[in-house]
Amino acid sequence: MATATAGNQPGTTDARDLELLDRLAKARVELKHQISQRIVGQVDIVENLVAAILAGGHVLLIGVPGLAKTLMIQTLSQALDLTYSRVQFTPDLMPSDITGTELLDDDGTGRKSFRFTKGPVFANIILADEINRAPPKTQAALLEAMQEHKVTTGGKTYDLPEPFFVLATQNPIEHEGTYHLPEAQLDRFMFELTVGYPSKAEEEQIVSQTTSAYKAVIKPVLRGDEIIEMQQLVRRMPAPPSVVEYAVKLARQTRPHEPGASPEIRKYVSYGAGPRAGQNLVLGAKARAAMDGRSVPDLDDIKAVVKVVLGHRVVMNFQAEAENVTVDKLIQL
Numbered sequence: 001m002a003t004a005t006a007g008n009q010p011g012t013t014d015a016r017d018l019e020l021l022d023r024l025a026k027a028r029v030e031l032k033h034q035i036s037q038r039i040v041g042q043v044d045i046v047e048n049l050v051a052a053i054l055a056g057g058h059v060l061l062i063g064v065p066g067l068a069k070t071l072m073i074q075t076l077s078q079a080l081d082l083t084y085s086r087v088q089f090t091p092d093l094m095p096s097d098i099t100g101t102e103l104l105d106d107d108g109t110g111r112k113s114f115r116f117t118k119g120p121v122f123a124n125i126i127l128a129d130e131i132n133r134a135p136p137k138t139q140a141a142l143l144e145a146m147q148e149h150k151v152t153t154g155g156k157t158y159d160l161p162e163p164f165f166v167l168a169t170q171n172p173i174e175h176e177g178t179y180h181l182p183e184a185q186l187d188r189f190m191f192e193l194t195v196g197y198p199s200k201a202e203e204e205q206i207v208s209q210t211t212s213a214y215k216a217v218i219k220p221v222l223r224g225d226e227i228i229e230m231q232q233l234v235r236r237m238p239a240p241p242s243v244v245e246y247a248v249k250l251a252r253q254t255r256p257h258e259p260g261a262s263p264e265i266r267k268y269v270s271y272g273a274g275p276r277a278g279q280n281l282v283l284g285a286k287a288r289a290a291m292d293g294r295s296v297p298d299l300d301d302i303k304a305v306v307k308v309v310l311g312h313r314v315v316m317n318f319q320a321e322a323e324n325v326t327v328d329k330l331i332q333l
Helices: 015-036 043-055 069-079 136-148 200-210 224-236 241-252 263-268 275-291 299-310 318-322
Strands: 059-062 084-088 100-106 112-118 125-129 150-153 156-159 165-170 191-194 269-271
Touching: 015 043, 015 069, 015 224, 015 275, 043 059, 043 069, 043 165, 043 191, 043 224, 043 275, 043 299, 069 084, 069 125, 069 165, 100 150, 112 156, 136 150, 136 165, 191 299, 224 275, 241 275, 241 299, 263 269, 263 318, 275 299
Parallel strands: 059 165, 059 191, 084 125, 125 165
Antiparallel strands: 100 112, 150 156
16 A cells, blocks of 8 residues: 555545545445345446446446346445436437426516426436437437536536436347447446346345345445545546556557557457547546555556446447457457
8 A cells, every 4th residue: 555645746645545545445345235235146246336436437237137237226325325316218208308307487476487397317326227228319318417417408507416427227138129329428438337147046045035024224334425535536546657558558459440459359340449448447447446445556457347448338340240259359458
């Protein structure tokens, strides 16, 4: 761990930061305990969700129905003492159904004016359920919120509550009546996480637990203001030049027109990851180091997040699809 210093200069960690790192490491253990009371398994998914929140990012969850994705997010919001809002994306969902709408209001004296009624996006954690079922116009309603943490409507801009975190879900096996997420929107998601089936032992525990009278009581582990403070800590953490260079190298090696790109990348990739991928690799590495109580990330932290950062940012071509070549197979760590 870095040596404590009297000031808070760039590249250093002061006593308050060391105290926050220790608090976060302990909170990580308690979070896992609280969430495990309702969610069996899925430890890596939960840890990546927490890492994304600490890094100020958003997450796209891929998984078939019935894997407790919604319950996981509800439980996480309770354990972090954050407000939660769920939006079911459907073909007839309008942008104003997400952001809010202007209503004509009568003040009782005959004078009328428009009053903005906030939509479900005004919460700390937003679950965009089956986001690809809504048309691109509606999906785009989240772009400003995800990037700027603001909503603009009726010529006015409204700040969203902090911390702000969007979690979107997609069903990987059902494509009828769905819309492709634009690359610009996919790039807004820090991580893409795949929720898999539980093991036999985990599934038996799930069935036993959910068919009994057992009802878990989730206790808050962190408050919103503490999460914001820890997000600022992650930003302050120094990233060694070797970590930054490695992150940039991994992002650049996915681009087929980049000098030095491998023959496999040139053969199977249409478009590689942009600069935001390198940013998210470093932020994800910092968040994971902080969760572990360490003040400086290393190359192993980058390796831990590389697949969930790059997987949805690399556009494979038809030949890759025909030969069943995935991004994971092409990334050279």
